[in-house]
Amino acid sequence: MSLLAVRDLTKAYGPHRVVDVAAFGLEAGAQVALRGESGSGKTTFLHLLAGILAPDAGRIELAGRDLASLGEAGRDRLRAETIGYIFQTFNLLQGHTVLENVELGMAFGRGVDRAHATALLRRVGLGDKLAHFPRQLSTGQQQRVAVARALANRPKLVLADEPTGNLDARNSREALALIREVCREEGAALLLVSHDEGVLSQFEGVTDFTQLNRVERPAAS
Numbered sequence: 001m002s003l004l005a006v007r008d009l010t011k012a013y014g015p016h017r018v019v020d021v022a023a024f025g026l027e028a029g030a031q032v033a034l035r036g037e038s039g040s041g042k043t044t045f046l047h048l049l050a051g052i053l054a055p056d057a058g059r060i061e062l063a064g065r066d067l068a069s070l071g072e073a074g075r076d077r078l079r080a081e082t083i084g085y086i087f088q089t090f091n092l093l094q095g096h097t098v099l100e101n102v103e104l105g106m107a108f109g110r111g112v113d114r115a116h117a118t119a120l121l122r123r124v125g126l127g128d129k130l131a132h133f134p135r136q137l138s139t140g141q142q143q144r145v146a147v148a149r150a151l152a153n154r155p156k157l158v159l160a161d162e163p164t165g166n167l168d169a170r171n172s173r174e175a176l177a178l179i180r181e182v183c184r185e186e187g188a189a190l191l192l193v194s195h196d197e198g199v200l201s202q203f204e205g206v207t208d209f210t211q212l213n214r215v216e217r218p219a220a221s
């Protein structure tokens with residue numbers, strides 16, 4: 001059974017249709033990159049998959065559950081237990097330590113497990129920074145906190161939205177290799193979206209989101 005199955009998914013903001021995807025699927029443990037230019041609807045697509053946004057039409061099945069059949073609270077729970085999200089801007093809580101950032105993510109999901117949070121932070125090379133605050137870390141280190149937090153609830157799927165967009169080329173390569181390794185070790189599938197060819201070239205299978213998404217876009221001026 002596939003981990004994720006999408007059919008005839010559409011989403012518009014007002015009169016502007018942004019997502020129109022006939023079919024998309026992911027197998028458990030797969031690692032897939034979607035290439036898409038800025039504004040092509042990648043973030044909207046990921047938000048639909050995560051149940052953060054509701055589609056106008058179509059079906060999303062995640063881990064055997066039809067998202068539309070769950071209420072908002074049910075979707076929140078499924079998301080917390082099934083999905084890890086890595087944002088371009090990391091979205092760390094600045095008033096909380098590195099360890100607390102990971103534990104707070106757990107509080108919404110399967111429950112706080114300090115041993116697991118600490119093990120993940122050690123795994124991403126931050127074992128000596130548990131009590132630091134995000135602003136005391138380099139950008140690359142902050143990104144690694146975000147990686148540990150995304151994996152904290154033992155998700156089946158990690159969604160990564162331009163996860164290395166704020167890093168220089170070398171850090172970006174290393175961060176992506178780490179994301180891929182940790183997802184593999186933890187048994188999570190990875191769906192990453194990016195417009196950065198340096199990032200995309202590290203994936204064997206790259207799907208062109210602009211082709212997957214049938215929305216007509218005006219030519220760039």
Ligand SMILES: Nc1ncnc2c1ncn2[C@@H]1O[C@H](COP(=O)(O)OP(=O)(O)OP(=O)(O)O)[C@@H](O)[C@H]1O
Nearest residue numbers: 013014018036037038039040041042043044045195
């Ligand atoms: N909440 C919203 N209300 C109205 N329009 C929106 C909203 N969110 C996004 N859009 C529009 O939808 C289109 C797709 O946005 P989206 O963020 O999904 O694209 P993207 O491919 O992720 O872009 P980027 O790589 O620049 O983040 C854009 O034209 C954007 O302006």
